[in-house]
Amino acid sequence: MSNTIDEEDSSASIEEPRLWRDNGWTARVIKNDDDDGWAVEMTMHGEPEPALVGPWTMGRDKKNPKPLDKAAFITLVKTASEVVRRHEQHLHALLHKRVEVNTATGRINVTLDIVPDDDDPHAVLSATDSDGEQQARLRVPATFKLNAASAAAWIDGGYRRPG
Known part of the structure; x- marks a missing residue:
């Protein structure tokens, strides 16, 4: 059986050291392509691309990533939700203009x-x-x-x- 997020039941909660899913979001700790560190990506369920990708803290051994936990996940959901909200507001402002004219x-x-x-x-x-x-x-x-x-x-x- 494949272990990809897209093929799994997106409503099931997961709480693993590198993968958390809950409340419509998935957090995945990934290798940072830019350096030897780690990154975390936040993807809203149903979206093809992450809404947020940011650096993730190294663990105590300075090789592996710090495990995800509930507090970190809640903070990541809040931050990613704000990014999505700002993007939606920006897109709306670009596509919808309004002017009032006194006649x-x-x-x-x-x-x-x-x-x-x-x-x-x-x-x-x-x-x-x-x-x-x-x-x-x-x-x-x-x-x-x-x-x-x-x-x-x-x-x-x-x-x-x-x-």
């Missing part, structure tokens, strides 16, 4: 939602009034730059396709 008829919220499709990258530009009523929605190139000036020009132009 004679009231405030208009303009949003740009980028769809990073490999075959058909594009964005959706939309406008809603202060009551949440959609004023316009159209597909634009993923390279469209949303800022206060471009939003105001779109509104002033009657929501026609930006040129």
Whole structure:
């Protein structure tokens, strides 16, 4: 039977010196390719790549890694979760832009939602009034730059396709 993480039941807890699994995460102590030391990788269950890879402490014999324990695992889960959260926030900020424009008829919220499709990258530009009523929605190139000036020009132009 193969001993890879992917093929095992990812819901089963494991508490071994170099492998811990619990609460949706797997910590694995690995040989550090950059030097003679050790590293630990934290992988969220279901993800193909580790969310975090960092140095790991040598054991007392200065050859083998220090064994994983509950306190270290909890700290690693907290750190890796924070890395994932920051990555998600950054990605959201890159793909979703929002600008408010004051007009004679009231405030208009303009949003740009980028769809990073490999075959058909594009964005959706939309406008809603202060009551949440959609004023316009159209597909634009993923390279469209949303800022206060471009939003105001779109509104002033009657929501026609930006040129």
